[in-house]
Amino acid sequence: MVTRKPHITPAELELDVTGSPQFTALQLRGETAVVRELLLALSVGFTLPGPLPQELERKMAGDGADGLESLVARAEASGLLQPDGTVVGTAQLALLKITPTPRVHALQRELVGCFAAQGLPLGDLARDLARSGLADQRVVAELEKAGDKALEHDPGLAVQLYDEALLAGADELATAARRAQAASATGDLDSAGRIIDGLLVYADPPDLRRGVDVAAAVWAQRGLLARSADVYSWLGPERVGPSAPSAVVAMIGCGNRVGAEAMFAAGSAPESPTLLAVGQAQTGQGILESLAQDPHQGLPALIHASDMLNASGTSLPLPDTPGALAALVALHSGEPHLAETIVRAATTAGQGGNAAKPRLFLLQAWSAMQQDNPEEARLAVNEACKTNHWPLVPRDEFLCAALEVGLARRSGEVHGLVLAWERAREAMLHTSVDLYSLLPWAELTITAARLRETRRISLYLDEAWKLLQNLGEPPLWAVPMHWAAVQAALLSDSPADLAPHAAALARAADHSHLASVLAVAGKVWVAVLAGKFRATEVESAARGLNAVGMPWEGARLAGHAAARAGERKDMLRLLACARDFHPQGSSGGANAAAQAEAGIVAAADHGNGTVQSDGSVLSEREKEVARLVLEGKTYREIGEAIYISPRTAEHHIARMRRRLGAENRSDLLVRLRLALGSEDPLRE
Template identity: 40%
Template structure:
């Protein structure tokens, strides 16, 4: 490899420079000096500079490493690497120093320090204090880099090189030359990793290392640090002997001042020393730390994929898997797999492995492993495995089977979780005996307390006061936040609290409890997806459809394949967003996935929200038969629970809209009557009951503008902004009263978050006459309403979809587009769209 040579004057500290100057100014005074520094710190550079100074002063120099010449007073002896000389040579040099007639300059590393070398350095120190060389400063590093690059280096490059090398002159030079080579080849410079060319130049130094020093450096690269007891066990040496090995390692120059590996040295040790040596040292360290009961996770992680095996390594992998479980369940599952590959029986690992896989969201292996443990009659982990399988089955939509497993487990919080599952499947009488709490011999842990509160909160939601139910579930979620990360949950108290909050219109509470659950990692990756989907659901309910769609897309990107329960909520979100955007093609496209999702997930109490959304979509597409059996099942389940108003009210609200869309007035009236019967339960039920009456009136053409606007604002106040805007908009386009239409349209626009104004309202009526100058802006620009219509048409919506979005008629949209085309003088639709695109882009661009 070709390297750019740096041939400028050496970078010397002030004291060394004065010594050189003294040689030139007093050539007849023989220099006697000892130069001590670790490898790479410039000892040879100093000797070369002294040799040049002597020659310029007509003083001869000799390198006596291959034998000392006869004593000649007019020749200076320059001895490099004196630590490699034998005792006889060192004693001879000391004698010449003591005679004082001949110049002797000795350079050596601080280790090894045999007695003869120590005596020589002591004699030199009496003549001239020893010269110890240190690392380059930041400014000196920048100067050396500038010489190599023939340009001023960037501050980031200087910082990177100085941090990587610790300022060791040789390493700085290697980095500088490697960077110069990169620049000459046109390679992109990066501060992420040191250049490969600089790392490769360590090979010779590493090959010369003593075996113990090599093992020490490998241990440091593995992250052991200065654990002298652990290093002693690794090297088979006593603590004081480890100090000698450490001193030898420091003398190489590979260590920083604090005894740690320099970053550049670490890269060299990692990439240049044989892989089998690295693995061997790490394996031995893991065995030692495991025997001492210390953390083995960092070392075990580094051994993944190395192929090492054996009982001790398998035990280390298993212990590391347990360490990783709370924070990194996916890594924990990988470590369990490594333990099995290293020779540990799968039966001994299955319970922990199943738990790790479940928390990581990988339910297939979790269920397979848990089932193996449950079937092993002599296994002490059967109950724990049953809890893992029960949690996984709940996510798969098998809430009834999940409850059976929890009842069988009879451990910890299993009774409470079983009660939640039984209530969710309509088995209230079977659930109530399980609400007494944990068995007397079970400790009252945070998990047990949270599970008990969750069960009582769900029970309260179907039998009692909604405020008590919501409060209990929120407290359960708060209780579990510190300890819920490594727990496989069938459903989290946060998710159930959010569902109850959505069912009673407390969307702010739902948002808050979900955000806290996500921040605490409650339930691990298994529950994170559910929490995020419920957040997206709340955004959709509030009418923030674009943001809800972004959240949903990000969830799918992050997670990939969704479990049946999450898949049901996700596809219901797709359907709901398409319906709210009046996007019939998207609704049809999504409906095929929705049908499959409904088939994969049995009806339970906690799926009423997506089921209601799918019922409205089915009516919109004329495919009600697909969901009728599921709606009947939901009705039967609710009846078994006593038709709890909190849970059935949103289902009746969805049923009302599905009936109105399908033009089933009698069915709509039944749902409206059910909503009215539950209107006393809470404010949210009362709002929906009032709105339902208004919808029936709107559908029949009997519209009271004041009452309808009040109902629409009530929906908005309950968090249902889109529903409120749609009620007002549909009433507006169905009334024949011009004044009422304008007022209701204004209300709809405000509820939807669009700016109001009489001018916008004045141009919305389908039958209103057009005056040639009305709403025009000089210069051929568009009015506010025209811009709104044009923007939606350009986005690809049909006139009908634009009309639904703006609460106007399709005829009005057609009227707007015809007027725009006339004003812009366009000959055809293609020309019109081109001009509109240009006009809107110019208007939106910054001035």
């Protein structure tokens, strides 16, 4: 008698040939229908002990077996069921592969019904069911509920859960705002923008206010805060509700004070006395108060808002976090140490989620740079760049580029400054001017004057001054820009450009301590350039700069005044003052100037007691080269200017360095200024 093998389907054959143990499909075909039905039920998600599918119950009743225990024993004896009640992986794969999809989905729906009847959550099973292709609104509800729970604390997980809910049949429009919020919170601005675009085209879209908040946050991160304000204007005061503080931040940021006040009046009272709601209200209030002639109440309000958001542990779509805004106000007030404390607390608490971390780290870096801690600043920049797997958003990229410019300018390395400037020029093309980006623009104003590139940013500076004018010239926000304009005018040797900004600092001095310090420092700089100054006044101005968190600027002022002092005792006094403010390092900026000048004084002490400042050690050709070096020219540019080869220019510079005893480039620049005497001391 010939025994015929059971018929094997192509799907079963594929399982045998692609890695399953041999005869798995044959074993399944060889088992009784009731054993196969038990294994299929367990493969779908039913568990032992527990409710089983009705079809299995029916087959068990007609099988003549002793019951479930006997059936389980037979399945274990076949080697397809493990002692813990789970189906062997290859058998599970085979069963799900060869069973018709409608049959699998019918069992899955029955399983979901069992969970619902017992009032049990599906948990991770809901995700498995959605990924398997089951369309069921009960699964959708579980996934959306889990996504909502993860949204404020783990947006990356929320993205996955909402996507799986779509697979299970969720309404795309109903979840659009939440999906966009999750995407933006992870830094995926493009996905968030596409989802929101699909939502806001409808006349009456669901979850509208959340959608507007996400759109505003995305525009802000793209560096286009005016578009954020436009979104809130489109929403209108009658629908803004609890989003009013965010509308205020956006509108004030782009110069629309009237619109901001209308929005704040419409939604000034928080919906509920929660940490989050009160923190948002304090944010709007703090920004409005920062515009006052006496803005001292703005900073405490923003610090309170930041503390409340830290304590709430939630992240919402915002044009800017209260931690970042409080840090900016502290920096504009001349308190970089306070700004650093604020952003450290915000990053530790995870304020704003991962999407907000780069900006907070960059503001921490800016605070460190202001305090003349370049190493700490670079560490914070590195943290900002590695926080997310996405590139920096345009707003943060611009801030980072301006930071690099500021660090390069303070290091005194012309080549590094030029490279940083080129990066900043590209970054500025992808963003626009707003109130919260004035510090970077102030830094670029000074550097542009130094590099003779002011024309490159003149349009942006016009927008900045227009913005401040629209807001009524608020002293807190305007003072750093006026100070930058004063320095730019000094670098450009333009007294006419300096006068209005010096006058603005003097007017603001009544309400701003920082303005009073900067106004005095500006007058002293002019006196130093004219060679008519008193060492005591310079030292007082330098110490004032140090007291408002600007030690590098104070050291720079004292160092340059020392180079022009008429008496040796004044020179030594001012050099000591510069070293007090800038003690670390020896390779750049104000400290290099102080150390180099101190070295010349020491050499004079061992010589004839006078400092060589007439350039007698340099030939006429070397003086010509020296002036071009001080202008920041490259070897090639020097050669083109005086008709020599770049190699010859390099030889001239090397010879001058040996003659003057300069240890590095920064040292050489200082000694060349002293040797030539007539060069602008601001050009480091």
